[in-house]
Amino acid sequence: MKKLWRWVGLVVIYIIGIYLSLLSGVYLLDGRTALDTKKIDNNIKKLRMYPWFNELYEHEEHHRSFFANIKVRKYLESSIRVSRLLNNEREQKRFIRMLEEVAQVRKK
Template identity: 60%
Template structure:
């Protein structure tokens, strides 16, 4: 019986998370804003510059432009949750580096 309640609880949490992500992706929560919050992105970049692995990426010519031009990268850096994960998780850092490499490859292809 305990297993049933545990599974039911997990299911409810998962459904709530899905519902929350759907609501947050609509204009109801954002108030209809379509642009990114540049000041928040800049503050998060400054927080990440304290780490040597990020500073190297930021100074790398191949990736530096992405911090200002790429919507994918800027949207990623707009999220304080993602930035906090970047500060703590090596795996999240690897994902972010992969994202930067993908954006750089696309930029090269489109030249």
């Protein structure tokens, strides 16, 4: 019986680890911490179909952030965050605020 509970505990810990790695963009299985450029580009392509995002993307002040800023790229790497961005107006406002903060830091 103790072995069964030990296995259940290990499975739960493993599932939690996978969930956290998906949220943070860090891959636990292969130890990779680099950003996935192909995934980011695909998510940007998906977002560019929406006028509100396309306007941000083409705005000179924010355009560079999509290629150079790690915080923005890490956000765009997550398919979960991108789908939330598409479906949630509050999340869109939060993303725009993040872009504006990045632009302010760059100006200094």
